[in-house]
Amino acid sequence: MKKIATVLILALSVGSGCKTTPESPSATATPETIESSVVADVPPATGSPAANEAPASAVSPTPTPTPVVVSHKEFVRQILEVHNVERKSLGLAPLVWSPTLADHAKAWADRMARTGRYVHATSAARPGEGESMLRHIAGAYTPAQMAGTFLSEKPRFKAGTFPNISRTGNWKDASHYSQVIWPTTTEVGCGLTVRRGMDYFVCRYAPKGNQPGQKVG
Secondary structure, eight states, rough: OOOOOOOOEESSOOOSOOOOOOOOOTTTTTSSSESSSSSSEEEOOOOOOOSSSOOEEOOOOOSSSSOOOOOHHHHHHHHHHHHHHHHHHTTTTOEEEEEHHHHHHHHHHHHHHHOOOOOOGGGGGGGEEEEEEEEEEESSSSHHHHHHHHHHTGGGGGGEEETTOOSSOOOTTTHHHHTTTTTTEEEEEEEEEEEEEEEEEEEEEEEEOOOOOEEEE
């Protein structure tokens, strides 16, 4: 039986799978502070929490036919290559691997896997760090494919001043990609945890991207 992997990418603090969340302000409105490619702190609507949440996106890269096991060195190499090939094409400096960010990312992946709650770390729990993440059927994708899902938003991205960065009019539709190419971001570190047949993949970035009033692209 063919396995169909559904990859869930968060554009904001998304709860486990099907959590219903309030809408964020439009892309033309300027949030007070926006944390990372996937988390925004926006002015709360009446009766809404301060950190709004957006629906997950479904991305389906071609899965590898068998579970993938790679060394730590290869894990790092593949993730950096995906990020830096794209950054180089835009004339941006390459990102370097941060063991500290990787430790933070792995700790959060561990926590999500342990609790089964697919939700972003709060801004207070990761000061100065952007966060992008996804989960999918265990072993379905290589590290390069996992990181590559963030690039899948490129067709919806347009160069501009954040949050006006999406051809759809909604910045959340391109915020993972914009974090990958954010010009002032210099470091990345990612972690992967496998539990109950699912992969939890988290990347942390510093300095964090998607800052209101700053240009990208």
